[in-house]
Amino acid sequence: MKAGSFRKFIENYVFLPEHDWTEIAKCLDSQYIKKGDFVLKEGQICNHVYFLEEGLLRFAILKHGEYATKFFTVAPYAFTSQYSFANRLPSRESIEALEPSILWKISYEQSEALFKLESWSTFVRKLIQEVQFFTELILEEAQNETAEKRYLKLLEYRPELVQRVPLKHLASYLGVTPQSLSRIRTKIQKQP
């Protein structure tokens, strides 16, 4: 079934009547992204809300000529560049595929029309609340914990990121140089 994993994903948040899923499914287009390609580049307006069926993305902003990682999105999950999407303004962030990725997308106009469905409206609200919660957790750690402690937490709670994300992107997410992260890794490996 087309985008069945997206249907299951939505059903984790709300009750989804058959009729509503039919309406949503009509709006879905698929997109394949190669490793290293961008779903969105800074300066573009984000015109879609996406479901990442397979793959891994990083959200990053240009700082001092380099991309600094804000966070990662691992399939299966839904995403957009929220501020750009909601306000129809150029995005400050870029979204890059760190692995070959399969996406399903819904345009801004279609998403607006889907808000007549209570299921879609509730799903979007609950999803944004969850994203807000995750962002606050990352912020709390960035404000209060050392890079080493944050790396240890990644190892414990998000080991798939540590396995799948290149060291340089993990380092920029933690706000340290790749050399510093290498030293942290070596130190941890030496501990009993």
Added chain:
Amino acid sequence: MKAGSFRKFIENYVFLPEHDWTEIAKCLDSQYIKKGDFVLKEGQICNHVYFLEEGLLRFAILKHGEYATKFFTVAPYAFTSQYSFANRLPSRESIEALEPSILWKISYEQSEALFKLESWSTFVRKLIQEVQFFTELILEEAQNETAEKRYLKLLEYRPELVQRVPLKHLASYLGVTPQSLSRIRTKIQKQP
């Protein structure tokens, strides 16, 4: 008019029919908070969504026995402890009044019932999106900028915070000791 400033606040986000405002206004209770008192303490379930009509709050989490500041809310603005409120779970954060504050509040059950109104549903979604945007901005700075640069940005973009928030809370927001922030201030004042 009761809570007229809340009505104006909602109207910044959505068209609010008279009937919808009447429904919302029926749910509103006022609350006064003294300086230093808590709207919410960690471990409590947040049972309300609030509109801050007057005053200044800080959101903080207990870290190593001290409250570390996550961010501030300056009137007029709406807030809740989102994860606790939405999931009916004990809050990890506390919300403290840094000034005498006037609040309007709506209970969880009432807010759920108000979602039948398209205006309320859209208002809440747009507000959460805006909060998410602000949180991402703070995160980007915490990941990429020094405390000094972040303090300079506060001076430029949120001078009311620098005037109204005690130094120790600004310092914990910037992730430095009060002594470090004092040194940063002295350094900046000496610059031409």
